[in-house]
Amino acid sequence: MSGRRQRLIQRRKTLGFSQEELAHALGVERSTVVRWESGEREPRPWHRPKLAAVLRVSLEDVDAYLACQADERPEAERLARALAEPAAVDLVTAAHRAERVQHLTAEYDSSPSTSLIADAGRCHSQVALLRASAPNRRIRRELCTSAAESATLMGRLVWDASQRRDHAVPVRYFDQAIDAAREAGDPMLEAHAQLRKGFVALYGTKNVREGLRLCEETVTAGRSPGNVLTGLGLLHVGEAYAMLGERRDCEKALGAAEDTLARLGRDDEARHLFSPSQFGRLAGSCYLFLGLNDKAERILAASARQPVRGKKSQAIVLGNLALARLRQGRAEEACGPLHEAIDLIEATRGGGGFNIAFTAGRELSPWRHERWAQEVGDRLFCLMAA
Template identity: 50%
Template sequence: MATKRLRLVRLRKAAGHTQETLAQLLRVERSTVVRWEAGTTEPQPWMRPSLARALRISDADLSSVLADVIETRSSVSECIDDNPTKVDLVEAAHLHKTVHDLGDRYDKEPSTTLLAAAGQLHGRVVNLRKQVPNARVRRALFEVEAESSILMGKLVWDVSQRRNHLEPVAYLDQAIYAARQAREPCNESYALLRKSFVALYGEKNPDKGRSLADEAAAVARSHSPSLTGLAMLHVAEGYAMSGNRTLCETALLEAATQIGEVTDADMAAGSYSIDEYNRLAGSCYLFLGLPVEAQPILETASKSLTGRKSQAIALGNLTLALIRQAKLDEAAATLHRTIDVVEMTRGGGGLNLAFAAGRELRPWREEPWAQDLYDRLLALMAPN
């Protein structure tokens, strides 16, 4: 049996580091970090304070983390049937359902609680797909791999608080390849769309993000009005980030048109609704510097959205719209609501918007109501 420090791995990812970036920060070889996480060696005492700071934990907590070494199976292949020829379409369907079950939990639970299980499942799917000899089963596993890769991209980006862009994009590229092998345009489109999110919100590159969203819409156009509409909303957002109101509103109009074309036959029908339209349309007007126009749209979205992570984003943007109109009492109350939701989900989008609102409240930081909000924001920074 092999060993592993799973808590150390989770904390490293939560801090937004890959093994390589953590090694660079600490001026050690990547293989040294690998051995720490495998539980075969420990950091030298003089290095531990730097490691604790990199992981955003106390020295005492680090000692506990380093002591937490568990036995694991020595390889992914030990987690699966030793004979891949026994894997059939029933097993592929079971894996598909398991990925869906984890995906259903994504919007309700912190990504940190899902990452380990999703990573183990993803590894199993990829390992099986590489070994299975039956072409039909292999294609079915490519479809599962596309969905598990998308889920991993979402989780890793969330856990890094949207700081680690390379690893999520690598998972999404893997999803695009797998979707093409499975001839699944909806998964291909959604993976492209998730890449556009990284470009728009992580890299702050509206042109790149808009181009990726446009590509996602083109892939989905003949297959899913739902995904086409969702992609066009992010095309609109890219234009809004660039300050082009005319092209933004043209894309919003096309996105709205797609809502009326969604039917039960649409494979992605659950991913796009008038609530999502309102959330992103409100965001567009906020990027365009029009908080008065954004406010009522975001108010409607925040009341109607059932997904907690999406609701946190709508509330965070609504807070910004209120601050920019100097409606401070309403802004404070809305930021408290935003933090309430973020505390449950730890979603990267809502978390970042909550901190953005906090930065815009700095002129009033000495006010007691603002200090209460800063205390809550500070608590969000603590490892959970």
């Protein structure tokens, strides 16, 4: 077979692998991956199950990723035909839609949700239409997987774009994602959507007991697909206990999360959901809720120095660091990280960071006559006006 395998290349890049990293995950030489992508060589039969696992696709669907671009019609032509005749959708078109969903998801943490929501909504609608008319089980399973991912993304975007005020619509999207994930037989996607529902309960409706229940269910569901979702679920279980003022249970959950995430392997299907700063971000938040502001500051300051997955997450770390300093009476010192958080919020309009920044702004009111506090207030006013 000759011709570059563009879809295999794009899939690798979407998942964040370099050729060398993919080779390491598969236990082969980089030159082998180069030959696969160039179309010079076919993966051996014993490589295909591992390749499917690392690419997070079914074994049956690996063939579509190994098809050479020269043998395919243009993506736009395939999509237009499938949308006109949904029953004619093929595996390649389904895989192209999956890649588009993953690309939009990768943009979430660094782009304003309002800039993504139209494209994401269009893609979600296309996937839903094609899923309903899929001509066979293999194609329907691929589209169910995409539907779970796109519904989860839409829930996140709507909640974020509403500054975490619209709770009902995101939950409906997350329920759609859970339904599609169950049909696809993908417990990782189901657990991820369940965890997102937990976030709405914890930070949106403020129903902490319900959020705790949902996060505990994520821990149970996450044990099968791997450590990442189990660990993330435990972190948010700890945060729920902190909101309830139950320090002992909070620290027990944090300890279990730390142990779980320490065992994280490269082949974990949900690895893309994890970043090194995540534990510190959530642990710092827990100690803020518990009123242990000096401990929260130490953890958050260390977390702010670590690599983060995206600007929205970093804004939350910096906003909470500002709150930890404010609550120790060190208001002027809080302004540095708060300004940094506002810089990121101006670029991303992230709902979580936005809410934390305004909380810090309100807590700065005793110092409102100070020049440095007025500068923060002016920036927050501009954010609100925008």
